Amino acid sequence: MSKIDFFTVVIHRDFPLGRVSQVCIKLNPSGRIYVIFLVEEPEAKEQSSEGEPKRAVGVDLGIARLATLSDGRFLENPRPLEHALERIRVLQRALSRKRFLTNNWLKAKRRLAKEHEHVRDFRRDLFFKLGALLAQEYDVLVLEDLNVRDLIQKGETKKRKMGLYDSSFSEIRRILEWQFLKRGKQVLPVPSYNTSRECFLCGGINQNLTLEDRVFHCPHCGFTLDRDLNASLVLLKRAGWVPPGVPVELRPIPPLSTLGLAKGRQGGVLR
Numbered sequence: 590m591s592k593i594d595f596f597t598v599v600i601h602r603d604f605p606l607g608r609v610s611q612v613c614i615k616l617n618p619s620g621r622i623y624v625i626f627l628v629e630e631p632e633a634k635e636q637s638s639e640g641e642p643k644r645a646v647g648v649d650l651g652i653a654r655l656a657t658l659s660d661g662r663f664l665e666n667p668r669p670l671e672h673a674l675e676r677i678r679v680l681q682r683a684l685s686r687k688r689f690l691t692n693n694w695l696k697a698k699r700r701l702a703k704e705h706e707h708v709r710d711f712r713r714d715l716f717f718k719l720g721a722l723l724a725q726e727y728d729v730l731v732l733e734d735l736n737v738r739d740l741i742q743k744g745e746t747k748k749r750k751m752g753l754y755d756s757s758f759s760e761i762r763r764i765l766e767w768q769f770l771k772r773g774k775q776v777l778p779v780p781s782y783n784t785s786r787e788c789f790l791c792g793g794i795n796q797n798l799t800l801e802d803r804v805f806h807c808p809h810c811g812f813t814l815d816r817d818l819n820a821s822l823v824l825l826k827r828a829g830w831v832p833p834g835v836p837v838e839l840r841p842i843p844p845l846s847t848l849g850l851a852k853g854r855q856g857g858v859l860r
């Protein structure tokens with residue numbers, strides 16, 4: 590490390606420098622160097638405020654809308670992320686036209702690696718912030734206990750997108766769970782069977798619901814609600830929780846800038 594000389598570090602999280610127990614240096618295929626600080630945190634304590642009822646949230650994960658919460662809030666797949674995914678497709682095509690191991694090929698390869706890294710970092714940052722937000726407000730997180738492949742095949746027919754979303758689903762689950770567990774809170778995975786087809790109100794099944802239907806309409810009792818919101822409420826119900834009421838409308842999670850969705854890089858600079 591003494592050979593690297595002085596450099597500028599972009600810090601993405603606030604942390605007490607005194608609690609750093611380990612520092613790792615990582616060189617990525619894109620050529621970017623990461624400095625990872627391992628910070629010791631005090632042990633998580635069960636945060637059950639005595640006597641107060643626990644609050645639970647059901648989270649439905651999807652592709653068009655990243656997360657829909659049983660309280661009516663949702664998180665769209667952010668546009669910068671969509672754009673980055675589009676750039677990856679373009680770069681992949683460019684790479685395939687270059688001759689293997691030539692200078693131009695190597696250059697294209699590195700550019701692609703950089704874009705992949707950007708997407709991964711952007712997502713991870715977003716997932717961490719969503720997890721922190723939920724774990725602050727709720728004691729119990731209810732998620733679909735699902736096979737990721739099933740979900741993608743159900744929701745996305747274009748195969749080329751699969752690889753890009755595949756890792757994303759397992760990661761968002763892992764990060765959300767981690768955020769709850771580290772605060773001593775609870776995560777309840779519930780069976781995913783028919784969650785989008787079941788009516789939250791009467792429990793009847795809408796067999797005719799197709800992937801294109803964004804609105805759930807119950808043929809048995811007439812209950813009508815946004816498809817993903819209904820699914821998140823069904824999840825909550827399967828975990829044994831009853832929401833205080835059915836949210837009347839969907840609201841985007843605001844403000845996006847504080848969730849790290851603002852353009853440009855976040856974090857301060859340490860010299």
Ligand SMILES: [Zn+2]
Pocket residue numbers: 788789790791792793807808809810811812
């Ligand atoms: Zn119904």
